[in-house]
Each structure stands twice: as structure tokens, then as C-alpha cells.
Amino acid sequence: MINAISTAKTTELSKEQIIEQTLSKIGHFFSNLGVSYSIIEGNSKLRIIQTSEPPRMQLPKDLAADLKSVPDYFKLLRQGEIMITEDATQEPMLAPLAGWMHSCQTQALLAVPLRQSDKFIGLLSLHSSTPRTWSEYQVGMMMEIGEYLSFSLQEAQEQQKRQQTEQALRESERKFHAIFNQTFQFIGLMSPEGILLEANQRALELVGLEAEEVIHRPLWEAGWWKISPETQAGLQKAIAQAAAGRFVRYEVNHFSPEDTVATIDFSIKPVQDETGKVVLLISEGRDITEQKQALEELQQFNEQLDTKVRERTTDLIEANQRLLAEVEEQRRAEQSLHQTQEIFGQLTENLQQVFWLARADLQNFLYVSPAFEQVLGKTAHSLNEPLLTGMDIFRNSIHPEDQERVQASLSQIQQGEYSQEYRIIKPDGEVRWIYFHTFGIPNEQGEVYRIAGICQDITERQLDQLQQQSLATQAEEPTKMLDSILRTSVDHIYLMDREGKYLYANPEGLKAWELELGDLVGKTGHEIGVLVEVRDNFDLRRQEVFSTGKPISGEMQLTTTDGAIRYYHYVINPVLSNDNRVDQVVIISRDITERKQLETELQASEQKFRTAIDNMPDCFAIYSAMRDQSGQIVDFSIDYINTAAANSSYLIKEEQIGKRLCELFPAHQVGILQAGSNCLPTNPITTLEEHGCGGYRGDAVLEKNK
CATH class of the missing domain: 3.30.450.20 (PAS domain)
Structure with missing residues (x-):
């Protein structure tokens, strides 16, 4: 589910679609809970804009609450604090919001604030219609979803800006097309x-x-x-x-x-x-003589600069790798020393198992550890009696349902190692599971002369096994869902470790390199043929994620196996271990070659046309007609003039662009308006002659849609 939410930011969905898709997946995952996304309107009004709820629960959209009534709660949300409410009726801080909580049918609330650049942008919430205790798993899952949703919304906003930029480029090309399409140097x-x-x-x-x-x-x-x-x-x-x-x-x-x-x-x-x-x-x-000469000089400079950068980058990478290796070696040594000291302390002071030592004939106990009284619930001094009494203490504690099975196997104690798990009944009537293990200790002649044993309470382990079986069953369905998402994704998805080795790739990612999964796993970018320039740059970005623990995105250029150059947009996300250490990263990339080519062509086209018109000897200008409420033309706004037009007037270009034509040349207002009225709307191009404002004649394009 986390991967699906993260992948949404590369699918060109709108912010609303990303929010709707995220709530749907959360609602499906937490099927008995409601989920909502809210925004802050004005300074303090919290309004629900998207919801997903189970059939018996209604979360009204557009439901609003003024958080001024709960200033402490509002302050914590703006600071990015997750708010965990297990029973709203028992939370004095939320008492002013009782009506809002009732309308939401909510008694327990798990609210995760979303932030971008230290700004509070929204609130992702889980709703329960009854009081409940939120598990660490639910809290951690919602915090991680909130982080990825915030990043996805930011990506969608940047995508919208890029689309607006592309539209502006197309509009600019349309304006100049009438002039440039028929003119050149x-x-x-x-x-x-x-x-x-x-x-x-x-x-x-x-x-x-x-x-x-x-x-x-x-x-x-x-x-x-x-x-x-x-x-x-x-x-x-x-x-x-x-x-x-x-x-x-x-x-x-x-x-x-x-x-x-x-x-x-x-x-x-x-x-x-x-x-x-x-x-x-x-x-x-x-x-283009001058441009060619300048380009050749620039290429030479870039080659020299690139050589120096590669040399310096190589030195930095090698130094960084050596430093990381030394730090890792020291960390492992310190960790090993700490573990050894901890184990030694536990064995000498806090040994929870019963350790005992007896003669081979089982007639006397030579040693019994202090844990005997805790595990079996009987005093250790009773073992000062002969062994028969002592063994009776062990045997008499066996649960009646396990008595026959254990008694039948006790004869194996003197034949070698012996192990058995069974239940006992302590003197206070409590039933516990224990693990009973013995082994013989030989003398110099190889004969067993002593028997040692360990008796350990394994009740919790037995219960844990039952819980693990239940958790495994619960986790099976999300695992299948995640595998299905990865296999059907159109993006290239990879999992890499700190050493730069690939641990996983989905089918689309394998197709990009024409490899099977077995040929990729365990390999580095160098081993599968990634170019050194691309590999070095990408390794730096990957190391940045390992260092900061924060996701990053960017674009890169790759040469495919058939020699073609392709462009990709990528996102590198950290994968945190239980101790919040980044051990792996997930890389999601998408082919954006066609979009890059379109942007390059649009920019080149605009630059070519703008350079050509700006260097023409004739005067050119673009005016926008300004009309009153009745539709009559009352003036023209100067949108663009070339250098020749600016030089023909006593005003520089910056003093004319954006100004009104009649304001600059009031003596010619009648002629200007007459010429503009004659050319619009039937003739988009006309010639204006101005003799009192610099004495120039030029062609002006008048746009009738302004």
C-alpha cells in the first residue's frame, strides 16, 4: 500500500486524485475504520474535503470546525505532532469539539498532520466510532503514509507547474508564429x-x-x-x-x-x-560564425572542467568509501564488545533458566541455580535431600495430561542428550510450559560421570508462536497485494542496499536492462553496464538518501543497450530498519524522453524565433487591443517591440513594453485608434506610421482576442 501511494506521484494524477486514491487504499486496508483528509481554511477552520468510511459510518464532506476553540490542540498540529485520541469523551482538551466529533460519529481519532517546507498543509485522520487503543503498527503505518502522501502532493503541485510552463511556451510560440514563419536572416x-x-x-x-x-x-x-x-x-x-x-x-x-x-x-x-x-x-x-566559434571554445572549456570534476569526484568518492569502511568497522567492533558484555552480565547475574548438575547415578544434585524457585515454585533447600526426593520434585510437577509421555522418555537421560517440552503445575496451581534438556559429561576415560541439565520456562515462547501464526495469516493478504502492485506497475522499481547492489526489480525494471531477476540481484551498476558518469552521479544521490533519511527526486540521462539516449525521472525513497537506520533504498523511475524532447524543441523554437526577430532591421511590435465595456477600442498595450523599433524612438525598450500606446504618443491617439479599428477583427496585421514619436514606420501585429 505504501509503494502504491509513493508510485502515485509519478502517474501525473492531480492532488485531488492522489488524495482520493490514498484514502481509498487506507479504507480498504483498515476496513472497519473511517479515514478523512482535511485542510485548513483561513487561519483556523478545519474542513473535511475527502473521506472513505465503512458502510455503517458516515463522515460528512465539507464538515468544518474552528480550531480556535482548542488552541493547544491546534498548536500541536501545526508543530507536526501526531494526535492520538483513544476516547474523545475523556479528553478535556477536545471538549469544545464534541459537536464536531459527534457529527463525524467519532469517539477515537488518530490524526497525522502533513507538512511541506515547515508549513501545515492538511490532516490525515483515522476515525473509530467506538473508543479504541491505537496499536504501534497503526500509528507507524499512518505516519509513514502521511509522509509519502505529503511528498506525493508536492510532486503533483510541481507537475502542475511544469504543465503550466509548457502551456506558456506554446502560447509564446503562437504569438510569434505569424512573424517568424515567413521571416529569417x-x-x-x-x-x-x-x-x-x-x-x-x-x-x-x-x-x-x-x-x-x-x-x-x-x-x-x-x-x-x-x-x-x-x-x-x-x-x-x-x-x-x-x-x-x-x-x-x-x-x-x-x-x-x-x-x-x-x-x-x-x-x-x-x-x-x-x-x-x-x-x-x-x-x-x-x-552562426560567432556562435560556432563560441561553442567550440565552450566545448573545450567544458571538457577541461569535466576532466577536473571527474578527477575530484573520484578522489572524494574513494575518500568517502574509506571513511565509511572505517566507521562501519569501528561500529561493528563496539557493537560486538557491547553485546559480549551484556551477555556476560546476563549469564552471571540474571540467568532465568534452571541449571543443575547431578551425579551419573542421579542420587545427588551437585548444583541448582537460583532460578529453580522461580521456575518450579518450590524451595531450593528441598534438594538437599537424596536425589530420589529431588527427582520427585521435578516429576511430581508434570501436568497429568503430559505425565505418561514424559515418564516414558525419562529412560533416555542416561543414554545421551535428552530434550523434552511439557507443562507443569506450580504449587499455586499456575500452569506453565518448560523446556527440559540434559546431557552427559564424560571423564578422562570417556565414561559419563555427571549429568547436567537446563530447565527453562517457555510459556511466553509458546504463546508467541501462536501469535506469530495469527500475524502471518494477517500479513499474507497485504503481501499479495504489494506483489501484485509491483508486477503491474509501468514504472521501473528497484531495491538497492548500501553497497549499491540490486536486491529486487519489478518486471518493467528488468525489461529496461533486458535481464532476468537472477542476472540482476547481487550485481552493481558497474556490473550490469551503467555508464561511469551516470553511475557516479546516481551513487552520490543514493548516498545522500542513506545519509539524510529523506526521499529525493531528479532526472537523469541513460544510454540503452541499443545505443539510444533516454531520459528518466526518478525518486529515491529510504527504507528504514527497526532502529530507524536506512539500510536500503527503493528507486522508482519513469521514461520521460518524449516530454524532454518536446520541452527542448519548444525552447529552441522560441529562442530561434526571438533571436531572429530581435535582430531584424525592420521595426516589429505586438500590441494588445484594450476595449471598454461596450467593446470599443480605447487604447493598445505594448506587449513586445524588437531592437529596431526601440532604437527608432526616443524611449528604450524597457520604457515601452507594458505601457499604453496612446499614453506614450498622445499626439497621435486618433490615428492609432483609427488604424487599430480598421485592422480588427478582419485583418490581424496592419502598418502604423508615426511621424511625431521618432519618425519610424513599422509593422504591428494586433491580437483581436485580447
């Missing part, structure tokens, strides 16, 4: 055969040509491409591919009028008619 128009039909002035200026020298001629014969025959042949091949309907893009070198070599980011895009036939080719180019 260098642009030309060709027939499918490669005959140049049009070329913009920037492209002609690149090599110092006039339009009549290149128009209506094959593009590969123009001055741009005469740097080498190989360059011309490459262009002809690219034109043929574009004419077949493919988009072609590559980098190529051109000569400038100063006979210097410029690197151009060149592309050819086919334009098709309604039947899918290619009728035109659009060639576009951008001078």
Missing part, C-alpha cells in the same frame, strides 16, 4: 528544380550580389555556393531531397564580400499544394 524562394525565384536583400549582401545576377538561375551557380565543387554538389543533393517533400537542414561555409569564410545554418523547406505536390522551396540561412 537570409531567405530565398526556389522552384522544385532549384531555380532561384526570389532572394531577400540580406542574402544578396552576404556575397555582394545584385538580384539580376542570381534570379532565374540555378541556386548552386550563384556566388554563395562557389566556395568549392563539393559545396555545390551538396546543395544539389539537398534540393533534390526537399523536392521529394523532406525538410533539409545543415551547416555550410560561404565567402563574404571581404573574402572571409562565414558559417551559415542553412535549411530548405518544401511548400506543397492541396494534393501534396511540392510547388515551391523556401531556403533560409543564418550567420
Whole structure:
């Protein structure tokens, strides 16, 4: 159940769906109890927003209670203290909430506050309609569920922010698409055969040509491409591919009028008619000489930096491993010494078993430990009599139902080791289970000359065995449910120890590495082929969880067995032992390659378009129409202007963006409103001429939906 709740944060569910799913699973697990999730509204009002209850119990949604009436209780919740109420009628602190508890049909309450960044965000509660004592298992389970639910809700909130960011990127691309889709630094128009039909002035200026020298001629014969025959042949091949309907893009070198070599980011895009036939080719180019030089310098710097980081990281890892080994060795030595001292003290001072020593003929007891009186309930001085009396003390205590079985086996005492478990009746009538064990002690000739025995009260052990059988039956169903969840999960789920060895992987996790479970268990990342850069970085994150005991998440890049690069989002959760020590971690990962590719493409597209428009010689701007209640345009808000537009005015770009157009240029208000009214809503693009505010002419995109 814990794993299912933890996995929910990687399934892109909303916060409400995660809460509903969590309450459903808790309700199924604690089938006779109600469960609710509440939030704080305002400063102190506690309101139930989600519930799950058994058929005979009703937990009303939207039920609210003002916690100002119980300030001490409210203070403890805000501090993150779990609140355990076994009988609400006996809790004076909760008396002001008696009406609320009655409406919830609740007499016993186990409330776990959820916190994020030291902020109280909600309350996860178990409700009982009758007074009850909450077990340590129930308390621990609810605390762990609360921790994972809090982390899952935080992950869902971050996922919602990422989706909003992606939507903003798409909206930004839509705004600029009308301008960028038809403009570029260098642009030309060709027939499918490669005959140049049009070329913009920037492209002609690149090599110092006039339009009549290149128009209506094959593009590969123009001055741009005469740097080498190989360059011309490459262009002809690219034109043929574009004419077949493919988009072609590559980098190529051109000569400038100063006979210097410029690197151009060149592309050819086919334009098709309604039947899918290619009728035109659009060639576009951008001078990336400076960027290429800067990128090469940056790559060299990154390589040097990466080398230094790897060397330093290796040294730190080795030093850390040595330190951890020394600390672990010292801890084990101290633990062994402590255990030895403890055992010695228990044996010498607090031995609970009866230890006795007798002659081989069983005629006298040579020694009986003090525990004799406690185990059998009879005084030790009675054993000062001959052995027959002493043995009678043992034999006369045997329970009548076990008497025949034990008496029949006593003859084996002098034949070697002897063991038996049976019941006794103490003088006060109490029935106890004991374990009776004897063994012979040989002399130098190998003959048994003494017999030693141990008599131990095992009543609690017998009861524990019955309880363990009951607990095993109760635990069987959750174990099957957990195994089913792991096998059907679409995520990759792994269990690793402190040494970085895999202890378990679900089917999806094994499929990712094309391994069987037997081939993975006991292996490290190095042994199954994980790249050293990925392995070192991931080991650091895993060690962080072992050190802090807190779950972490992140993203990483892996190369699959077929050489493909994939991106994964992962969560590393600690697994605590009984002494709250992190001995293992659970790793849950999901393939997010497609999402990463989409984000990269959106960001690259926006950056490309924004750089191109900002470096155009013409003036461009985006205005949003502002209307009054009747729908009439009363002004325009300046959403964006490029550098050329800003330079043509006496105001800098930052002084114009976000301002109203008529406020900046009041002398031209009538002309501005007339031009805007003429272009909206039928024509989204118009030309505005302003002679009194810097004397520039530019194209403005007016969005009619603003």
C-alpha cells in the first residue's frame, strides 16, 4: 500500500486524485475504520474535503470546525505532532469539539498532520466510532503514509507547474508564429528544380550580389555556393531531397564580400499544394560564425572542467568509501564488545533458566541455580535431600495430561542428550510450559560421570508462536497485494542496499536492462553496464538518501543497450530498519524522453524565433487591443517591440513594453485608434506610421482576442 501511494506521484494524477486514491487504499486496508483528509481554511477552520468510511459510518464532506476553540490542540498540529485520541469523551482538551466529533460519529481519532517546507498543509485522520487503543503498527503505518502522501502532493503541485510552463511556451510560440514563419536572416524562394525565384536583400549582401545576377538561375551557380565543387554538389543533393517533400537542414561555409569564410545554418523547406505536390522551396540561412566559434571554445572549456570534476569526484568518492569502511568497522567492533558484555552480565547475574548438575547415578544434585524457585515454585533447600526426593520434585510437577509421555522418555537421560517440552503445575496451581534438556559429561576415560541439565520456562515462547501464526495469516493478504502492485506497475522499481547492489526489480525494471531477476540481484551498476558518469552521479544521490533519511527526486540521462539516449525521472525513497537506520533504498523511475524532447524543441523554437526577430532591421511590435465595456477600442498595450523599433524612438525598450500606446504618443491617439479599428477583427496585421514619436514606420501585429 505504501509503494502504491509513493508510485502515485509519478502517474501525473492531480492532488485531488492522489488524495482520493490514498484514502481509498487506507479504507480498504483498515476496513472497519473511517479515514478523512482535511485542510485548513483561513487561519483556523478545519474542513473535511475527502473521506472513505465503512458502510455503517458516515463522515460528512465539507464538515468544518474552528480550531480556535482548542488552541493547544491546534498548536500541536501545526508543530507536526501526531494526535492520538483513544476516547474523545475523556479528553478535556477536545471538549469544545464534541459537536464536531459527534457529527463525524467519532469517539477515537488518530490524526497525522502533513507538512511541506515547515508549513501545515492538511490532516490525515483515522476515525473509530467506538473508543479504541491505537496499536504501534497503526500509528507507524499512518505516519509513514502521511509522509509519502505529503511528498506525493508536492510532486503533483510541481507537475502542475511544469504543465503550466509548457502551456506558456506554446502560447509564446503562437504569438510569434505569424512573424517568424515567413521571416529569417537570409531567405530565398526556389522552384522544385532549384531555380532561384526570389532572394531577400540580406542574402544578396552576404556575397555582394545584385538580384539580376542570381534570379532565374540555378541556386548552386550563384556566388554563395562557389566556395568549392563539393559545396555545390551538396546543395544539389539537398534540393533534390526537399523536392521529394523532406525538410533539409545543415551547416555550410560561404565567402563574404571581404573574402572571409562565414558559417551559415542553412535549411530548405518544401511548400506543397492541396494534393501534396511540392510547388515551391523556401531556403533560409543564418550567420552562426560567432556562435560556432563560441561553442567550440565552450566545448573545450567544458571538457577541461569535466576532466577536473571527474578527477575530484573520484578522489572524494574513494575518500568517502574509506571513511565509511572505517566507521562501519569501528561500529561493528563496539557493537560486538557491547553485546559480549551484556551477555556476560546476563549469564552471571540474571540467568532465568534452571541449571543443575547431578551425579551419573542421579542420587545427588551437585548444583541448582537460583532460578529453580522461580521456575518450579518450590524451595531450593528441598534438594538437599537424596536425589530420589529431588527427582520427585521435578516429576511430581508434570501436568497429568503430559505425565505418561514424559515418564516414558525419562529412560533416555542416561543414554545421551535428552530434550523434552511439557507443562507443569506450580504449587499455586499456575500452569506453565518448560523446556527440559540434559546431557552427559564424560571423564578422562570417556565414561559419563555427571549429568547436567537446563530447565527453562517457555510459556511466553509458546504463546508467541501462536501469535506469530495469527500475524502471518494477517500479513499474507497485504503481501499479495504489494506483489501484485509491483508486477503491474509501468514504472521501473528497484531495491538497492548500501553497497549499491540490486536486491529486487519489478518486471518493467528488468525489461529496461533486458535481464532476468537472477542476472540482476547481487550485481552493481558497474556490473550490469551503467555508464561511469551516470553511475557516479546516481551513487552520490543514493548516498545522500542513506545519509539524510529523506526521499529525493531528479532526472537523469541513460544510454540503452541499443545505443539510444533516454531520459528518466526518478525518486529515491529510504527504507528504514527497526532502529530507524536506512539500510536500503527503493528507486522508482519513469521514461520521460518524449516530454524532454518536446520541452527542448519548444525552447529552441522560441529562442530561434526571438533571436531572429530581435535582430531584424525592420521595426516589429505586438500590441494588445484594450476595449471598454461596450467593446470599443480605447487604447493598445505594448506587449513586445524588437531592437529596431526601440532604437527608432526616443524611449528604450524597457520604457515601452507594458505601457499604453496612446499614453506614450498622445499626439497621435486618433490615428492609432483609427488604424487599430480598421485592422480588427478582419485583418490581424496592419502598418502604423508615426511621424511625431521618432519618425519610424513599422509593422504591428494586433491580437483581436485580447
